[in-house]
Amino acid sequence: MPVLTRLIPSPLVVDIRPGALDDLASVLADQRISQSGKLAVAISDGSGARLRRRLEPSLPGADWFEVGGGTIDDAVRLADGMKASRYDAIVGLGGGKVIDCAKFAAARVGLPMVAVATNLSHDGICSPVSILDNDAGRGSYGVPTPIALVVDLAVIREAPIRFVRSGIGDAVSNISAVADWELAHRVNGEKVDGLAAALARQAGEAVLRHPGGCGDDGFLTVLTEGLVLSGIAMSIAGHTRPSSGACHEISHALDLLYPRRAASHGEQVGIGAAFATYLRGDHEGSLLMAGTLRRHGLPVVAQEIGFDDEEFVRAVEFAPQTRPGRYTVLEHLDLSPARAKEAYAEYVAAVTE
Numbered sequence: 001m002p003v004l005t006r007l008i009p010s011p012l013v014v015d016i017r018p019g020a021l022d023d024l025a026s027v028l029a030d031q032r033i034s035q036s037g038k039l040a041v042a043i044s045d046g047s048g049a050r051l052r053r054r055l056e057p058s059l060p061g062a063d064w065f066e067v068g069g070g071t072i073d074d075a076v077r078l079a080d081g082m083k084a085s086r087y088d089a090i091v092g093l094g095g096g097k098v099i100d101c102a103k104f105a106a107a108r109v110g111l112p113m114v115a116v117a118t119n120l121s122h123d124g125i126c127s128p129v130s131i132l133d134n135d136a137g138r139g140s141y142g143v144p145t146p147i148a149l150v151v152d153l154a155v156i157r158e159a160p161i162r163f164v165r166s167g168i169g170d171a172v173s174n175i176s177a178v179a180d181w182e183l184a185h186r187v188n189g190e191k192v193d194g195l196a197a198a199l200a201r202q203a204g205e206a207v208l209r210h211p212g213g214c215g216d217d218g219f220l221t222v223l224t225e226g227l228v229l230s231g232i233a234m235s236i237a238g239h240t241r242p243s244s245g246a247c248h249e250i251s252h253a254l255d256l257l258y259p260r261r262a263a264s265h266g267e268q269v270g271i272g273a274a275f276a277t278y279l280r281g282d283h284e285g286s287l288l289m290a291g292t293l294r295r296h297g298l299p300v301v302a303q304e305i306g307f308d309d310e311e312f313v314r315a316v317e318f319a320p321q322t323r324p325g326r327y328t329v330l331e332h333l334d335l336s337p338a339r340a341k342e343a344y345a346e347y348v349a350a351v352t353e
Contacts, residue, residue, distance in 0.1 A: 008195075009235040011126065013148035016224045018217060021051070021152035024116065025058040033112060033147055034088035037061035040111075041091045042078055042102040047118040047159065048094035055093075062091075070097030071133040072104075072141075079105035087111060089147070095119045095163070100130040103143040112147040119159040120167035120223055122265050123243055125149060126231030137256060145235045151224050153217050161297070164214045164223070166266025168296050169273075171226040172289060173247040174204035174233075176273035179280060180245030184327035193237045200233040200242035208292050246279075246328035247272035249319035254307070256322065257315055263305035270298050271305070275316075278347045279329050290351040300351050309348070313341045 013027050028034050039062040043052055052064055065081055068074050078101055082090065090109075092102025093116040106113035107130075117125040124131060126149050130141045156164065178201045184190040203226035212219030233242035240248075250272035255262045262268065270293045278286035290300040299305050302312035317340055320331050335343065 008232070009128070009145045010232050011146055011149050011228075013150070014126075014228060015149070016151045016153070016221055016228075018154045019152060020150050021055070021116070021155060024055060024150055027148055027150060028059070028089070028091070028114065030148075033114065036088055038085070038087050039063070039089055039091055040065060040082045040085075040087045041093055042067050042098055042105070044094040044098045046094070047155070048098060051093060051118070051155070063087075067094075067098050067101045069133070070100055070131075072139065075101040075104035075130065075132055076108070078102070079108040082109055082111075089114055091116060092146075093118070095159075096121050096124050096131075100124055100132055103146065104130040104132060104141055107141075107143040113144070114148045114150070115146040116150045117224075118155050119163035120151075120156055120220070120227060121163040122167060122170045123227040123230035123234075125151070125224075126228045127240075127243075128231070128235045129240060137259070138252075140240070145231065149228060153220050153224075156220055156224075157215065161214055162264060164220070165296055165298050166264040167223055167227055168207060168214075169264075169266030169268075169270030169293065169298055170243075171207040171223060171230065172204050172292060173245075173269040173273035174200040174226075174230055174243050175208065175285070175289070176247045176276045177241070177243050177245035178204075179282075180276070180328040181241045183280070183329060183332060187332060188327055190327065193242075196233040196237035196242045199229045199236070203227070203229040203233070208289065214296060241326075244323075245326075246276035246319065246330045249322050249326070249328060249330060250275070250315055252322035253315040253319040254312075257318060258307070258311065261306055263299070267299055267305055271300060271302065274300055274351065275344065275347050276329050278350065279333060279343060283350060286347070287350060301348050309341070309344060313337070313344050316340050316344065 041062045089112045090106045091114045092099040185192045207226045230243045247269045251268035274289045
């Protein structure tokens with residue numbers, strides 16, 4: 001009998017609402033997640049530590065592990081610390097660094113992982129990738145998709161607003177990333193997974209066009225759902241193409257060239273996406289993207305994140321080296337230094353009128 005459908009890797013539970021954290025214990029009691037209640041909970045010394053006091057009475061079988069940072073060494077130490085006991089699952093409670101460490105540690109010891117996000121800074125909350133610092137800078141490591149995701153919007157509103165803004169930039173950048181993927185298909189015949197592309201693009205479009213603001217539960221729900229769909233799109237595709245194109249190449253270049261000055265990931269990819277969209281000749285789309293970013297308080301030009309024009313242009317020139325083999329509008333145009341400078345000046349003039 002022919003296979004009529006395909007299996008899509010996705011969480012068993014997605015709970016996004018105010019007060020979701022109050023029902024975390026019942027989510028974890030799902031027999032597919034934890035039969036014994038023996039859990040390893042990874043937390044930071046910030047939001048995770050504060051929430052531990054609130055959650056500890058409802059999770060009597062949990063052991064708590066403080067994660068120092070977002071490095072590969074932190075993730076390995078977490079995995080090693082868990083080997084002393086037998087756990088049903090690991091819970092990552094905190095921001096992106098804690099969740100990425102927990103995903104990596106869970107993959108290393110072969111356990112399901114539950115993501116409990118306390119901010120929305122990027123699409124890693126539900127992606128099959130852990131971004132961890134290493135001796136060479138920063139690396140991407142393939143991991144399984146979280147088995148469950150819990151996002152309490154009341155907790156999200158308590159986090160600094162810059163984290164929500166960063167998530168907006170990451171979600172909106174999907175539109176540019178998918179456009180680059182389709183460009184690679186037209187020019188080089190690279191296979192595009194239509195379902196993954198649709199999920200990623202619609203996630204970005206929903207955030208781009210939503211009229212609400214960062215303090216609005218309706219908007220925060222759409223943003224969270226968009227970040228979840230981005231992660232699922234990457235799982236379907238088996239790589240990061242649905243959410244990573246020239247926008248992310250430019251951000252990676254800024255990280256590598258100016259490691260002590262880089263802005264947030266979402267701010268950088270937001271600017272990168274608006275500029276890459278302009279380079280593709282979609283000036284109307286670029287202006288719409290820049291306008292949305294500006295409305296939510298995000299930067300749209302490099303000077304607003306501390307880089308002068310020459311530094312940003314240098315990052316644009318270096319960007320293709322960050323993802324060898326990936327074809328985007330930057331590789332397609334193969335801009336000379338003079339043309340890159342001219343194109344960026346045109347973009348700045350267009351979005352700052």
